[in-house]
Amino acid sequence: MTKDLVEHIDRLIRQRPASEPALTPFRELALLMAEAKPGVEPVVLEKEVVRIKKNEGFPLFPREDLPLDLGAASALLKRFLEHLSSIDRNDRHGLKKALEKTEAADEWSMALFKAILSQDEKGLSLLAQDVDLDHKVLHFLGQTAMTPSIHALRDAVKASLDREAWDYGYCPLCGSQPDMAFFARTGRRYLHCGLCGEEWAFSRIRCPFCDNRDQESLGYFEAEGEEGFRVYFCRRCSRYIKTIDKKAFEEAAPMELENLATIHLDLLAGENNFR
Numbered sequence: 490m491t492k493d494l495v496e497h498i499d500r501l502i503r504q505r506p507a508s509e510p511a512l513t514p515f516r517e518l519a520l521l522m523a524e525a526k527p528g529v530e531p532v533v534l535e536k537e538v539v540r541i542k543k544n545e546g547f548p549l550f551p552r553e554d555l556p557l558d559l560g561a562a563s564a565l566l567k568r569f570l571e572h573l574s575s576i577d578r579n580d581r582h583g584l585k586k587a588l589e590k591t592e593a594a595d596e597w598s599m600a601l602f603k604a605i606l607s608q609d610e611k612g613l614s615l616l617a618q619d620v621d622l623d624h625k626v627l628h629f630l631g632q633t634a635m636t637p638s639i640h641a642l643r644d645a646v647k648a649s650l651d652r653e654a655w656d657y658g659y660c661p662l663c664g665s666q667p668d669m670a671f672f673a674r675t676g677r678r679y680l681h682c683g684l685c686g687e688e689w690a691f692s693r694i695r696c697p698f699c700d701n702r703d704q705e706s707l708g709y710f711e712a713e714g715e716e717g718f719r720v721y722f723c724r725r726c727s728r729y730i731k732t733i734d735k736k737a738f739e740e741a742a743p744m745e746l747e748n749l750a751t752i753h754l755d756l757l758a759g760e761n762n763f764r
């Protein structure tokens with residue numbers, strides 16, 4: 490998976506040079522991710538429980554209770570911090586401090602993972618302040634360090650998920666909100682989970698965040714001269730979701746890369762007061 494990720498990064502940078510500044514730092518992390526060997530606890534999912542959860546709109550796991558190999562995530566976080574604090578970056582000092590925290594005790598990484606999984610913004614800010622790092626950077630590193638473990642879990646439970654028949658705005662696996670969407674070649678819209686990367690079908694004219702279906706208050710805009718990318722927004726809740734039309738591309742990259750490669754669309758959405 491992650492070897493593919495590096496190949497996709499190289500191709501995206503070749504085809505869309507503007508994505509280079511966002512993707513190059515991530516390329517190094519992707520190489521370290523490829524070496525991670527997370528374990529998966531055997532997950533027993535009873536068919537009846539899975540069926541009831543699906544019918545009642547409950548994800549397979551609440552995100553704060555995902556059975557993840559956090560030991561592997563902690564080891565990977567250390568490798569990220571070792572690498573990043575050894576190169577020329579403005580926040581090198583903070584990264585070094587964070588590395589010292591992770592080396593002193595595993596509890597620090599565990600507190601970070603817990604804050605991310607339970608969406609404890611305050612806890613995350615305190616951890617970031619403690620080491621003089623931007624909380625967004627720390628969030629990104631913590632979440633990326635968990636990604637191989639999360640993907641191992643996703644692979645282990647994928648047979649229990651029906652991505653075509655889950656009609657909710659949150660992830661069927663972990664209950665998280667989507668961070669991206671795409672139109673498949675069939676024209677159907679899919680949402681992409683911001684945490685575990687699961688993808689599921691969702692109606693086209695409907696806001697995934699507030700369930701608004703009123704066509705008048707839903708809309709989209711495009712960046713000039715950029716075919717295949719749209720930003721869908723909802724005037725009721727002021728949220729937006731970046732959306733890729735896969736028909737416009739010969740080969741689509743994994744959504745997590747498309748998300749990084751389209752940061753300019755987040756800026757445009759912010760300028761238009763969407764969040």
Ligand SMILES: [Zn+2]
Nearest residue numbers: 660663682685
């Ligand atoms: Zn998910």
Ligand SMILES: [Zn+2]
Nearest residue numbers: 696699723726
């Ligand atoms: Zn909405």
